[in-house]
Amino acid sequence: MAKEPTWRQVYAPKIAEIIKQNEGKPLKELKKILSEANPGQYGHMKKVWANEYMIQLGLSRKNKVAKDVKNQTKLFT
Numbered sequence: 001m002a003k004e005p006t007w008r009q010v011y012a013p014k015i016a017e018i019i020k021q022n023e024g025k026p027l028k029e030l031k032k033i034l035s036e037a038n039p040g041q042y043g044h045m046k047k048v049w050a051n052e053y054m055i056q057l058g059l060s061r062k063n064k065v066a067k068d069v070k071n072q073t074k075l076f077t
Contacts, residue, residue: 007040011039011052012052015049018037019034019056030057034049034053
């Protein structure tokens with residue numbers, strides 16, 4: 001039995017395509033386009049969409065924290 005994809009797995013390629021189609025536009029305009037393209041009807045789906053496009057744009061706090069953690073090992077050597 002095949003496992004169903006998560007909402008993030010479904011949305012990620014769509015978001016990547018929208019970002020690629022609107023390359024070179026200002027960040028504010030790109031965020032507006034992505035927000036308007038949100039297909040989710042419910043809170044969780046909207047949240048996943050918004051979180052995924054923020055990660056792909058490099059604006060997610062989680063993304064920045066993860067990069068900083070990799071450099072923490074240098075402090076203890």
